[in-house]
Amino acid sequence: MIGGGAAGFFAAIHASSPGVEVTIFEKSPKLLSKVKVSGGGRCNVTHRPMEISKLVKNYPRGEKFLKRVFRHFSIPDTFQWFESRGVKLKIEEDGRVFPVTNSSQTIIDTLLREAQKNKVQILSSTGVKELNWAKGYFELITEKKVFRADRVVVATGGFPKKEGYSFLKSLKHKVVEPIPSLFTFNTPGEPIRDLMGISVPDAEVKIEGTKLNYRGPVLITHWGISGPAVLKLSAFGAEWLHDHQYKGRAIINWVGDLREQDYQQQLHSYALAHPKRKVISHPLFGLPSRLWEHFCAKVGISENQVFENFPKKLNNKLVQCLFCYILDINGKTTFKEEFVTAGGIPLEEINPESMESIYHPNLYFAGEILNLDGITGGFNFQAAWSTGFLAGMSINTTI
Numbered sequence: 001m002i003g004g005g006a007a008g009f010f011a012a013i014h015a016s017s018p019g020v021e022v023t024i025f026e027k028s029p030k031l032l033s034k035v036k037v038s039g040g041g042r043c044n045v046t047h048r049p050m051e052i053s054k055l056v057k058n059y060p061r062g063e064k065f066l067k068r069v070f071r072h073f074s075i076p077d078t079f080q081w082f083e084s085r086g087v088k089l090k091i092e093e094d095g096r097v098f099p100v101t102n103s104s105q106t107i108i109d110t111l112l113r114e115a116q117k118n119k120v121q122i123l124s125s126t127g128v129k130e131l132n133w134a135k136g137y138f139e140l141i142t143e144k145k146v147f148r149a150d151r152v153v154v155a156t157g158g159f160p161k162k163e164g165y166s167f168l169k170s171l172k173h174k175v176v177e178p179i180p181s182l183f184t185f186n187t188p189g190e191p192i193r194d195l196m197g198i199s200v201p202d203a204e205v206k207i208e209g210t211k212l213n214y215r216g217p218v219l220i221t222h223w224g225i226s227g228p229a230v231l232k233l234s235a236f237g238a239e240w241l242h243d244h245q246y247k248g249r250a251i252i253n254w255v256g257d258l259r260e261q262d263y264q265q266q267l268h269s270y271a272l273a274h275p276k277r278k279v280i281s282h283p284l285f286g287l288p289s290r291l292w293e294h295f296c297a298k299v300g301i302s303e304n305q306v307f308e309n310f311p312k313k314l315n316n317k318l319v320q321c322l323f324c325y326i327l328d329i330n331g332k333t334t335f336k337e338e339f340v341t342a343g344g345i346p347l348e349e350i351n352p353e354s355m356e357s358i359y360h361p362n363l364y365f366a367g368e369i370l371n372l373d374g375i376t377g378g379f380n381f382q383a384a385w386s387t388g389f390l391a392g393m394s395i396n397t398t399i
Contacts, residue, residue, distance in 0.1 A: 001153045002128050002140070004031040006381055007367025007388035008155035009111045014392025015153070016118035020399055023147070024120060025140065027127030032108045034157065038381065039096070043104035045082065046385070047378040048095035049075045058379045060181070060236045061342055062372025066383060068352040073389040075382060085110050094228070096377050132170045133360060151362040151398075153355075153391045155384075158341030158368040165344070165369075172359040176371045178343030179242040181235045185250055186331035187224035191294070196222040198288050204256040205229045208249040208326070212237040215256040220291075223333055225250065232375040234332070238342045246332045252325040255285045263319045267310075275308035282307075285322065295321040340380055344371045355391035362398075364391040 001012045004026030016022050030036075038044050047058070052070045056063040079089060079097075087110050088100040099106040115122065130141040131152065140147040158178060159165060165175045187193065199219040206213040212233060219227035230250075234241065241248065258266075263285070270284060279301050283292030299317035345365055349358050357363040366387040374380045 001025065001155060002131065003153075003155035003157060003367070003369075004028075004122065004124065005034055005155060005157050005367065006032065006111075006384040007157075007391075008153070009115060010385050010388030011153045011155055011364070011366050011392040011395075012120045013111070013114045013118055014389050015151075015395040016120060016392075017396050017399060020396075022118070022120045023149075024115070024122045025126050025128050025142070025147075026122070026124045029125045031122065031124060032111060035108055035111075035381075036104050038104060039098060041104055042098045042102045043107045044096050044098060044376075044378040044381060045089060045107060046075050046078045046097045046382045048091050048097065049079070055379075055382075058377070059372060059374045059383070060238065062347060062370070062374075062383070065347040065350075065352050065370075065372060066386070069355075069383075069386050069390055072353075072393075073386045077389075078382060078385050081385075082107070082110065085114065094377070128167055130167050130170065133363075138363070151364070151395050153364040153366055153388075153395070154345075154369055155366040155388060155391070156369050158344055158373075160341060171357075171363070173345055173349055173357065176343040176346055178341045179238055180332065180334050180340075181238040181342045181373045182231050182340045182376060183234045183332040183334040184221065184226035185224045185230055185234070185327070185329045186246075186333060187250075187327045188330055190224070190327055191298075192220055192327065193222055193224065195220045195290055195294060198291055199227060200254055200287065200291070202256045203229055204253040205233050206251040206253075207233065207237055207240065207329075208251055210237070210240055212240065218252065218254075224329070225252075225327065226333075228376055235340075235342075235373065235375045241329075241332070246329065248329045250327045250329055252327065253323050254287060254291075254325065255322070258285065258323070260319060260323045263322050264315075267315060267319070271307035271310060276306055278303070279305045279307055279310060279318075287322075340373050341368065342371065342373050344369050346371055353390075354394040355387055356394060362395075364394060366391040 001008045001024045004024050012022050012024050056067045089097050090100045126142050128140050132139040138149045138152045201217050203218040204215040214229045214233040216229035217227045218229050280296045283289045355364045367384045
């Protein structure tokens with residue numbers, strides 16, 4: 001197994017059987033490092049159980065491929081696997097699943113324990129520089145030694161640059177140019193950044209000039225906008241944003257289930273009920289007061305303006321801020337510890353029933369090295385568990 005992450009460990013554990021020697025090669029001194037930092041150190045193991053047809057909609061790349069993979073191992077199987085090994089899981093309100101301990105170490109310890117129980121050998125600080133096919137076996141060339149293997153699973157995770165895949169250059173596989181997925185939008189020069197730390201629970205964010213949009217929590221940061229809605233939008237818009245050098249315009253509807261006329265009607269109703277109240281002092285639609293004050297200042301509403309004689313022109317401008325707030329995007333921020341890439345080994349070169357290469361028998365791929373990626377919420381780990389399981393079991397059943 002090349003790679004000591006979630007997919008690599010899961011593949012190694014499931015490939016193990018009596019008399020079979022399984023080894024994990026991990027280039028860094030740390031094992032399961034992405035598991036460690038996931039979910040702020042809590043490890044977002046998977047997502048609330050759902051039908052496979054709905055599950056695959058959470059993958060901007062890989063939907064059709066994963067539909068076949070998930071028939072072999074899906075979310076309920078992940079629950080059963082961990083819970084049968086003493087790891088109690090909990091489903092949070094937004095659907096994310098964590099260990100009840102709220103510690104990623106619980107997941108790491110379980111994987112390490114299972115690997116040890118199955119006599120998996122682990123070689124950390126041992127990076128594979130080249131993987132070659134040499135007349136009946138694979139050669140894994142490291143800095144110190146050349147290893148031989150009958151079967152290989154490549155589960156290195158994604159790489160930010162195409163050069164990261166160079167250890168596979170002697171094989172027939174192509175590489176789809178890697179680009180970032182799951183990132184926040186930088187909005188330099190936009191005054192809304194002064195409201196860093198403010199969030200709204202259910203906004204709709206669109207990218208102007210496209211059909212790309214996503215709805216969910218939005219967080220204002222000192223560099224722009226973030227939160228689940230933005231991160232998920234970045235995943236589905238990864239290719240468009242990359243092609244446009246991460247420049248464009250985001251359009252925000254701050255209350256996702258309200259349309260323009262809904263804002264107008266509710267403002268009118270409130271004005272009739274509370275004519276003497278000051279507009280700037282009474283935020284509506286459940287919005288934070290500082291955000292409401294920002295909207296009022298942006299459209300020129302004075303501190304003494306009351307609802308009774310609220311000019312129609314200002315009323316319309318306020319509604320535009322609420323329903324169609326425009327931000328100039330110029331750049332992105334990617335969290336390096338949890339980076340996700342789109343790109344990698346093309347899915348058409350892999351058998352989704354076994355994870356085996358169509359070019360090289362006994363060569364398998366699992367996890368994010370493949371050109372598949374999910375949105376936030378545990379979907380990338382679910383893909384790692386499922387592809388790792390399938391690769392490992394495919395080896396197990398052919399030995």
